[in-house]
Amino acid sequence: xxxxxxxxxxxxxxxxxxxxxxxxxxxxxxxxxxxxxxxxxxxxxxxxxxxxxxxxxxxxxxxxxxxxxxxxxxxxxxxxxxxxxxxxxxxxxxxxxxxxxxxxxxxxxxxx
Numbered sequence: 001x002x003x004x005x006x007x008x009x010x011x012x013x014x015x016x017x018x019x020x021x022x023x024x025x026x027x028x029x030x031x032x033x034x035x036x037x038x039x040x041x042x043x044x045x046x047x048x049x050x051x052x053x054x055x056x057x058x059x060x061x062x063x064x065x066x067x068x069x070x071x072x073x074x075x076x077x078x079x080x081x082x083x084x085x086x087x088x089x090x091x092x093x094x095x096x097x098x099x100x101x102x103x104x105x106x107x108x109x110x111x112x
Contacts, residue, residue, distance in 0.1 A: 001026040001095040004036055004088060015091045015103040022112050026093070031085040036092075041078055044092055047099040050077035055089040 003019065003026045005012035019026055029036075045053045054077045055061060061069070068080065081087045089101040093111060100107040 001093065002040065003028050004031050004040070004092040004094075005029070005090050006031055006086065007033075009090055011103050012091045015093075015107075018108065018112060019093075024111070031088055031090065036081060036085050036088055038078075038082065040092075040094055041081055041088070043094065044088075044099055044101065045074050045078055047097075048101050050074050052101055053077060053089055053092070054081065055087055058087060060084050060086045 001024060003015070005016065005028060007030050016028065041053075050072060054072065064080075064084075072080070091103055092101045093099065093107070095111075098110065100110050
């Protein structure tokens with residue numbers, strides 16, 4: 001199990017605490033420090049769609065140019081997240097073929 005997170009994100013901290021309490025022992029990867037593996041990124045986008053994988057409420061997204069924000073599709077979303085890893089909605093949790101992004105009720109139910 002791999003968890004892509006951001007160490008100073010409150011939602012990610014809640015997820016880490018819950019996953020650790022459930023004794024799942026995931027491999028935590030900070031998106032800013034470690035980046036996002038290309039294979040994992042493509043799998044996340046294929047599984048949940050770029051609309052859910054791309055965090056359009058982030059400060060990073062607001063800082064992009066209008067041209068960068070225009071005409072987003074799977075490929076462009078992957079390129080943007082590859083260049084700006086904090087655009088990945090977090091936490092992104094991968095375990096084999098199971099994947100979730102964010103830490104909502106559905107994600108909690110899937111992993112805990």
